[in-house]
Amino acid sequence: MQKKTSLKDIAQVVGVSTALVSYVLNNKKENRISKEVAKRIRQVAKDLNYQPNQIAKSLKTSRTRTLGLIVADIANPFFATLARYIEDEADKHNYTVIFASSDENPDKCQKLITTLLNRQVDGLILAPPAGVESQVIDLQKKGIPLVLVDRYFPDIRTSYVALNNFQAMYTAVGHLAKAGYRRVGMITLDTDLFHITERTRGYLAALQDNHLTTRRSWLKSIGPSNLPADVARTLQAFTTGPQPIEAVLFASNVIAMAGLKAIKSLSVAVPNELAVVCFDETDAYGLFDTPLTYIRQPVQELGQLAVSVLLDTLAIPSQITQINLDGQLIGQASTQPVSILLPD
Amino acid sequence: MQKKTSLKDIAQVVGVSTALVSYVLNNKKENRISKEVAKRIRQVAKDLNYQPNQIAKSLKTSRTRTLGLIVADIANPFFATLARYIEDEADKHNYTVIFASSDENPDKCQKLITTLLNRQVDGLILAPPAGVESQVIDLQKKGIPLVLVDRYFPDIRTSYVALNNFQAMYTAVGHLAKAGYRRVGMITLDTDLFHITERTRGYLAALQDNHLTTRRSWLKSIGPSNLPADVARTLQAFTTGPQPIEAVLFASNVIAMAGLKAIKSLSVAVPNELAVVCFDETDAYGLFDTPLTYIRQPVQELGQLAVSVLLDTLAIPSQITQINLDGQLIGQASTQPVSILLPD
DNA sequence: CTGAAAGCGCTTACAG
DNA sequence: CTGAAAGCGCTTACAG
Numbered sequence: 001m002q003k004k005t006s007l008k009d010i011a012q013v014v015g016v017s018t019a020l021v022s023y024v025l026n027n028k029k030e031n032r033i034s035k036e037v038a039k040r041i042r043q044v045a046k047d048l049n050y051q052p053n054q055i056a057k058s059l060k061t062s063r064t065r066t067l068g069l070i071v072a073d074i075a076n077p078f079f080a081t082l083a084r085y086i087e088d089e090a091d092k093h094n095y096t097v098i099f100a101s102s103d104e105n106p107d108k109c110q111k112l113i114t115t116l117l118n119r120q121v122d123g124l125i126l127a128p129p130a131g132v133e134s135q136v137i138d139l140q141k142k143g144i145p146l147v148l149v150d151r152y153f154p155d156i157r158t159s160y161v162a163l164n165n166f167q168a169m170y171t172a173v174g175h176l177a178k179a180g181y182r183r184v185g186m187i188t189l190d191t192d193l194f195h196i197t198e199r200t201r202g203y204l205a206a207l208q209d210n211h212l213t214t215r216r217s218w219l220k221s222i223g224p225s226n227l228p229a230d231v232a233r234t235l236q237a238f239t240t241g242p243q244p245i246e247a248v249l250f251a252s253n254v255i256a257m258a259g260l261k262a263i264k265s266l267s268v269a270v271p272n273e274l275a276v277v278c279f280d281e282t283d284a285y286g287l288f289d290t291p292l293t294y295i296r297q298p299v300q301e302l303g304q305l306a307v308s309v310l311l312d313t314l315a316i317p318s319q320i321t322q323i324n325l326d327g328q329l330i331g332q333a334s335t336q337p338v339s340i341l342l343p344d
Numbered sequence: 345m346q347k348k349t350s351l352k353d354i355a356q357v358v359g360v361s362t363a364l365v366s367y368v369l370n371n372k373k374e375n376r377i378s379k380e381v382a383k384r385i386r387q388v389a390k391d392l393n394y395q396p397n398q399i400a401k402s403l404k405t406s407r408t409r410t411l412g413l414i415v416a417d418i419a420n421p422f423f424a425t426l427a428r429y430i431e432d433e434a435d436k437h438n439y440t441v442i443f444a445s446s447d448e449n450p451d452k453c454q455k456l457i458t459t460l461l462n463r464q465v466d467g468l469i470l471a472p473p474a475g476v477e478s479q480v481i482d483l484q485k486k487g488i489p490l491v492l493v494d495r496y497f498p499d500i501r502t503s504y505v506a507l508n509n510f511q512a513m514y515t516a517v518g519h520l521a522k523a524g525y526r527r528v529g530m531i532t533l534d535t536d537l538f539h540i541t542e543r544t545r546g547y548l549a550a551l552q553d554n555h556l557t558t559r560r561s562w563l564k565s566i567g568p569s570n571l572p573a574d575v576a577r578t579l580q581a582f583t584t585g586p587q588p589i590e591a592v593l594f595a596s597n598v599i600a601m602a603g604l605k606a607i608k609s610l611s612v613a614v615p616n617e618l619a620v621v622c623f624d625e626t627d628a629y630g631l632f633d634t635p636l637t638y639i640r641q642p643v644q645e646l647g648q649l650a651v652s653v654l655l656d657t658l659a660i661p662s663q664i665t666q667i668n669l670d671g672q673l674i675g676q677a678s679t680q681p682v683s684i685l686l687p688d
Numbered sequence: 689c690t691g692a693a694a695g696c697g698c699t700t701a702c703a704g
Numbered sequence: 705c706t707g708a709a710a711g712c713g714c715t716t717a718c719a720g
Contacts (some may be wrong), residue, residue, distance in 0.1 A: 006712095006713055006714085007714065007715095008714095016690090016691080017690085017691045017692065018691095018713085018714080018715095019689070019691055019692075019693090019715080019716080020689085020691065022714070022715060022716085023690095023691095023715090023716090026715085028715095028716090029689090029690090031689090032689050032690075033689080033690080034689080034690090037690095049571070050695080051458065051461065051462050052462060052713085052714080053403075053462070053464065053712090053714070054462045054464065054714095055402045055403050055408065055463070055713080055714090056403055056696090056712070056713035056714040056715090057713080057714055057715080058399045058714090059397075059399050059400055059403050059694050059695095059698085059712090059713080059714070060698050060713080060714050060715045061696085061714085061715070064399065066442070066463070068458045069528065073428065074424055074427050074428050075424050075425045075427070075428035076415075076424075077419075077421060077424070078445050079419055080419050080420075080421070080424035080427075081419045082709085083418050083424075083443075084417065084418050084419035084445060085599075086443065087418065087443065087445060088445075091444075096442050096459060096460070096463060097442065097443065098410070098440050098441065098442050098443070099427075099441065099443055100431065100435075100440070101428060101431060101432075114693065115440060116397065116440070118396060119398045119410070119440060120397065120398065120399045127717075148622065158690095161718065173552070186715090188427065195410045218692075256687075257627050257631075260630075260631055261630045261631065263481055263633065264630075282628070283601050284626070284627060284628030284631055285602070285607065285610065285630060285631075286604075286605045286608075287601075287604050287610075287628055287629075287631040288631045289634045290634065304577070315500045322569070341719055350696095350697055350698085351697065351699095352697075352698095360706090360707080361706085361707045361708065362697085362698080362699095363700080363701065363706085363707055363708075363709090364700080364706070365700090366698070366699060366700085366705065367700090367706095367707095370699085371701095372700090372706090373706090375705095376705055376706075377705080377706080378705085378706090381706095396697085397697055397698070398698095398700090399696090399697080400696070400699090400712090401697080401698055401699080402695030402700075402712095403696090403697080403699085403712050403713065403714085404697080404698050404699045404711080404712050405698085405699070406712075439702080481699040522707085530716095598707095632693090687696090
């Protein structure tokens with residue numbers, strides 16, 4: 001391997017100390033260094049193609065300009081898109097990003113946190129799995145700059161950037177009510193994650209405020225194993241029987257994809273037999289027969305704000321910033337007003 | 345911020361040198377150190393919750409146990425999935441991954457390479473954009489451990505892990521020919537990237553070998569600006585006129601998604617009016633009316649092999665490993681044999 | 689105005 | 705068998 005040139009090499013060639021070279025290349029003490037020496041140094045640095053060793057710099061300054069990002073799964077389109085915006089925003093500030101996937105597993109999350117901290121990341125962007133409250137508290141105790149994204153723990157005072165999930169689902173139900181749908185069901189994930197339970201709370205509150213019937217069986221929580229089959233079974237139950245549901249909300253993108261596939265294979269007509277609201281935006285919706293109504297998360301803002309809140313925290317460690325962004329309901333044919341539905 | 349405990353802290357408490365502590369905690373010279381001292385050291389390390397500072401370790405050893413990953417766009421499902429497998433495989437060997445997106449832009453790629461090298465990554469996994477041959481050669485000159493993934497440059501002798509794109513498309517055309525389709529078109533990306541041009545070469549070779557008609561107008565290359573509209577226009581041209589095409593190949597996942605949407609909006613019946621073969625696997629295909637035939641890339645193997653080839657290169661720098669993996673054709677209803685097509 | 693010296697937290701060749 | 709010392713490549717308080 002070709003030897004990289006170091007400050008020392010430049011210093012030797014120019015005949016000055018490494019200190020002076022460091023000052024010049026970092027534009028420090030500009031007014032105190034003779035123009036000529038500075039010029040020589042810069043020229044030699046360029047000639048030797050000097051590239052500073054960030055590791056050495058980091059050891060000295062104890063700042064790595066690296067952020068750690070832990071999501072549930074980088075292969076999930078939501079997190080992949082989020083990661084992209086985080087990357088771009090971090091790059092704007094000359095930070096790089098190390099990413100890792102927790103698979104919603106608290107033990108794995110703990111391991112990843114330790115790894116990232118050993119690499120001296122300057123701060124952590126964390127989409128926490130359920131059950132890591134103690135890990136987050138521990139990070140705070142250690143004074144690690146931290147921002148939660150997508151999810152957070154209402155009982156722990158941390159910085160976070162998240163969707164207002166209550167409002168998002170509340171709005172979606174209101175939209176259905178206004179369009180004339182009365183029997184509204186929801187399929188959600190079986191989890192304690194706050195962002196998901198908030199969606200349920202929004203659903204239930206909106207049913208009440210819109211004077212719609214609430215039935216225990218119309219709200220179904222589904223675990224990760226056998227998810228597609230369980231979603232299909234639930235939809236079948238929802239749509240058959242004497243008083244079938246008129247509209248369904250899918251509370252996550254994973255649920256939505258499974259739900260839409262089930263709707264196709266059950267040959268349920270959308271929206272005539274069943275109106276549909278999905279969560280998150282994806283290219284895939286464009287392949288469904290009916291244009292789909294969905295709740296759009298402002299993923300770009302989530303990513304950008306996560307980075308900028310974290311960078312603020314680096315500057316002012318005591319500062320806590322909590323941001324809830326509103327989702328946007330994109331109304332399409334899958335929730336057409338009942339009054340203008342075509343006869344079957 | 346709570347002060348982290350260092351080797352020195354442990355050494356002070358136990359009353360030995362930092363050197364000895366380092367030896368014990370790294371399990372070096374085991375037989376030369378008295379069991380008792382070793383035990384004390386381990387105990388104190390545990391009590392003080394010692395976590396080694398990787399930055400300091402890296403500066404000394406000049407190995408960071410970090411890999412750099414540059415893809416076109418981490419938000420693209422193919423690269424997101426690839427990144428996930430790379431992450432998992434790297435983690436197995438106690439490596440972490442810094443990722444970055446080049447947006448197929450050579451200048452951005454150069455900038456990212458420089459950034460990653462300054463961070464002293466041990467090696468680079470690169471899905472190179474077109475036009476970065478000189479950058480790759482430069483990396484080789486510098487002796488940077490490197491593996492290309494997904495794409496490579498046939499004229500440069502580097503390690504790579506890629507799909508056998510020629511074979512993949514050749515097989516797909518053969519499948520169509522066998523099913524009885526005679527007029528076969530392809531929509532591909534307008535690029536010099538080898539992996540894409542190989543797909544074109546496979547298409548053309550298979551047409552010839554299967555004695556199918558080749559027409560210049562049946563092979564259409566489309567640029568990134570206005571891609572969806574251009575794909576739609578092309579499909580319309582393909583399917584209208586006196587001698588419409590009977591089958592179409594979409595040469596990438598982006599083309600496929602645009603193509604499928606266009607097929608829907610043009611109300612072209614699949615496979616009766618047009619048989620379809622897509623590239624890459626995605627959840628989204630499940631929402632299309634007809635089960636789709638597609639070419640599956642072994643993404644997991646691609647990711648795992650990229651990491652293991654790179655780690656091999658770290659051990660034996662001179663070693664070049666070139667791997668072409670075969671794609672798998674998943675035959676479904678969208679390419680049903682002509683003989684059993686239902687009448688329109 | 690300039691630069692020698694100390695030190696960040698480790699590892700390891702080397703001397704005793 | 706054990707550990708002091710040097711050094712990785714930087715930065716910066718400090719002395720001149």
